[in-house]
Amino acid sequence: MSSDFYTNFILPYAGIIIKICRAYTNTQEDFEDFYQEVCLQIWxxxxxxxxxxxxxxxxxxxxxxxxxxxxxxxxxxxSKRDSQIDTTLLTEENKAFKDESLNLLYEAIKSLKEVDRAIILLYLEEKSYKEIAAIIGVKANAVGVRINRIKERLKKQLYEKVN
Structure with a gap:
């Protein structure tokens, strides 16, 4: 991958890539692997x-x-290894995952189904329902309904964790 391509076509959108990769990873190492793989696939x-x-x-x-x-x-x-990793400990060990309130939000988002997770991330990026529908591959009118349901689930989870 040329540095020009990275500088001109990936770096300006790094925020998008970082937020999505963070929502799907639990450790700094996994995050870096996901980010690198995304950049490679874009190229x-x-x-x-x-x-x-x-x-x-x-x-x-x-x-x-x-x-x-x-x-x-x-x-x-x-599933092949049949071993559980304590994601709470992994999250605390990584410096990119230190902000407690942000960790709570990401933890709640990670508990969502994969498609719902993607929808709420796009919503948080202030994408229109039409844009979200185009990215996810659902109808635009269904996006609003799903967002409201997702927000209610997140509110409930966060309220339970804080209180």
């Missing part, structure tokens, strides 16, 4: 970009697809 598939949508929408779609693929792969590998 590999750059010629497939057809300009049907904004570049940022395309970045969201690739990032979500890579993260979901890596999560599924990880789940298959974990």
């Amino acid at each position: 590999k598939s750059r010629e497939n970009y057809r300009e049907d949508s904004d570049w940022s929408t395309w970045i969201y779609r690739i990032t979500l697809n890579v993260c979901l693929t890596l999560i599924r792969k990880e789940k298959r590998e974990k």
